Amino acid sequence: MNPLMSPGSLVTLAGTVLTVVGTIAYTGGNANLSLPTIFYGIPILLGGLALKSSELPPPQRLTPPGPFKDLREEPASEPLRKLVADVCRWRYGQKAHLESSLEALKLWDEEAPPQLVSVAELNCDGQYGLELTFACAGVKTARWQDQESRLGRFFGPNLSASVEALPAEQVRLTLRAHAPAAENSP
Numbered sequence: 425m426n427p428l429m430s431p432g433s434l435v436t437l438a439g440t441v442l443t444v445v446g447t448i449a450y451t452g453g454n455a456n457l458s459l460p461t462i463f464y465g466i467p468i469l470l471g472g473l474a475l476k477s478s479e480l481p482p483p484q485r486l487t488p489p490g491p492f493k494d495l496r497e498e499p500a501s502e503p504l505r506k507l508v509a510d511v512c513r514w515r516y517g518q519k520a521h522l523e524s525s526l527e528a529l530k531l532w533d534e535e536a537p538p539q540l541v542s543v544a545e546l547n548c549d550g551q552y553g554l555e556l557t558f559a560c561a562g563v564k565t566a567r568w569q570d571q572e573s574r575l576g577r578f579f580g581p582n583l584s585a586s587v588e589a590l591p592a593e594q595v596r597l598t599l600r601a602h603a604p605a606a607e608n609s610p
Contacts, residue, residue, distance in 0.1 A: 430476075430514050431475065431514055432472055432476040432479045433472070434472075435468060435471055435475055436472030436473055436475070436476055438468055438472070439465050439466070439467075439470070439473075441465070442461045442462075442464055442469075443461070443466055443469050444465075445457070446460075446462030446463075447462065450462065475516055478516050478517045479516060480514070480515040480516065480518055480519075480521065482511065482512045482514060482515075482521075483511060483521065483540040483542050483543050483556075484543070485512060485543050486542050486544035486555075487544050489545070491545075492545040492546075492547065492552065495545075495547060495552040496545070496552055498551075498552060498601075500552070500601045500602065500603045501552035501601045502580070503601070504552055504579070504583070504599060504601055506580075507554065507579055507599070508543060510522075511540055511556070512543060519537050520538060520539050520540065521539075521540040525579075526538055528578070529571050529575065529578060531568060532563070533560075537562065538558040538559065539560075540558055541557045541558060541594065542556075542557045543555070543556055548600045548601075551603065552601045553599060553600040553601065554599045556596070556598075557594055557595070557597075558594060558595045559593065560593060560594065560595050561593045565589040565595055568587045568595045569587050569589075571587075572585055572587045573585075575597065575599070576599060579599060582601060583600065583601055583602070584599070584600050584602060585598065586598045586600075
């Protein structure tokens with residue numbers, strides 16, 4: 425994702441433009457233009473700077489969304505579709521993506537929270553899957569592996585999870601969707 429196109433950057437840019445136009449109009453003696461642009465420009469600029477200070481960019485998306493559209497739209501893939509839509513957007517006021525989920529799973533360290541580094545979509549034998557790579561200096565891989573059976577159930581029904589340790593204190597969480605089992609009617 426382009427960091428220049430974040431909502432915080434756009435608001436900051438709009439506030440800057442309004443403030444500069446107002447200042448130029450003020451020095452040129454055009455009170456009708458200077459007063460509104462300065463009065464609106466400065467608060468918008470400050471709001472944009474506040475957004476930029478608490479901005480959390482989306483993780484790197486390793487696969488383009490196009491090839492997996494059909495798998496993503498299947499009913500069994502709904503929890504993963506919501507998850508990828510949630511993590512692939514700009515966040516504000518949070519320390520990490522999936523912060524509340526990781527806290528509930530006891531995979532959170534306040535001093536060094538796990539950071540979602542990348543997201544990749546997968547075709548797992550005709551079913552939709554996601555690979556989430558976390559940099560987790562504060563949470564040991566063993567804690568992730570202890571929660572492996574719970575991770576799939578936590579993010580939605582008919583999901584399975586696997587955890588793989590990677591070099592440089594990283595963990596790869598793979599979530600796979602499974603078609604719901606057909607119920608037998610008597």
